Amino acid sequence: MLKKDLRIKYSKLRSSLTSSQISSQSIAIANSVLQLPIWSNSYFHIFIPIEQKAEINTEGIISILLGLDKNVIVPKIKSSTELEHYLLTDNTKFTTNSLNIPEPIDGITIEPKKLDVVFIPLLAFDELGNRIGYGKGYYDRFLSDCKEDVIKIGLSFFEAEHCIDDVDATDIPLDYCVTPIKTYSFKTS
Numbered sequence: 001m002l003k004k005d006l007r008i009k010y011s012k013l014r015s016s017l018t019s020s021q022i023s024s025q026s027i028a029i030a031n032s033v034l035q036l037p038i039w040s041n042s043y044f045h046i047f048i049p050i051e052q053k054a055e056i057n058t059e060g061i062i063s064i065l066l067g068l069d070k071n072v073i074v075p076k077i078k079s080s081t082e083l084e085h086y087l088l089t090d091n092t093k094f095t096t097n098s099l100n101i102p103e104p105i106d107g108i109t110i111e112p113k114k115l116d117v118v119f120i121p122l123l124a125f126d127e128l129g130n131r132i133g134y135g136k137g138y139y140d141r142f143l144s145d146c147k148e149d150v151i152k153i154g155l156s157f158f159e160a161e162h163c164i165d166d167v168d169a170t171d172i173p174l175d176y177c178v179t180p181i182k183t184y185s186f187k188t189s
């Protein structure tokens, strides 16, 4: 299927989820994340969900990371193409931007090259690990600034599509995708 049709399909599917489905499925995803071979790493980047878009609630994963004393880094929109990244601390204050994304007001910025693991929001992914987001290319650009062996983990309420037909050269595939019922591994080495 084409990206534009997948965006419509999965936006609709997401908006049909109840808040209790979102919380129980988000907990199932957090539990499966615990099984991934990522826990020797230090710098973990994760998104804060847009509630109005029924994104995965990442609170459980964030609690696990903080409980393990990991460095937790969250994104903030810097411009129409670029994100910046802030360390989450006890003092981090959030504000909700015009797209309903909770973002840190200020704090310590972290360069993408420092990150070991990135949890990635997505609308859909396919059996090869290709993913699509809201179509602004923020994550594709961000991931291209990360180190080559950064571990890229998609989080999704829904299972893989067979194939995203219009993948392009700037699309960076996932290493794993965790859903409430399954963990997909796309790592080749």
Ligand SMILES: Nc1nc2c(c(=O)[nH]1)N(C=O)[C@@H](CNc1ccc(C(=O)N[C@@H](CCC(=O)O)C(=O)O)cc1)CN2
Residues within 6 Å of the ligand: 047, 048, 049, 050, 055, 075, 076, 077, 083, 099, 101, 121, 122, 133, 134, 136, 137, 138, 139
């Ligand atoms: N929770 C979360 N944080 C994130 C992302 C994300 O997908 N989820 N991003 C991932 O890239 C970046 C922000 N990207 C976004 C891009 C578009 C829209 C959005 O709501 N677009 C509307 C059109 C809004 C408008 O143009 O006014 C839409 O698609 O309907 C949201 C986030 C960084 N932070």
Ligand SMILES: Nc1ncnc2c1ncn2[C@@H]1O[C@H](COP(=O)(O)OP(=O)(O)OP(=O)(O)O)[C@@H](O)[C@H]1O
Residues within 6 Å of the ligand: 003, 131, 132, 133, 134, 135, 136, 137, 138, 139, 140, 141, 144, 170, 171
């Ligand atoms: N590394 C990059 N450098 C410059 N432009 C890029 C890069 N990656 C993606 N883009 C551009 O961003 C636009 C959106 O890309 P795409 O449709 O793949 O978005 P997406 O993956 O759904 O969004 P996101 O990455 O924000 O989740 C495209 O026009 C694409 O060419």
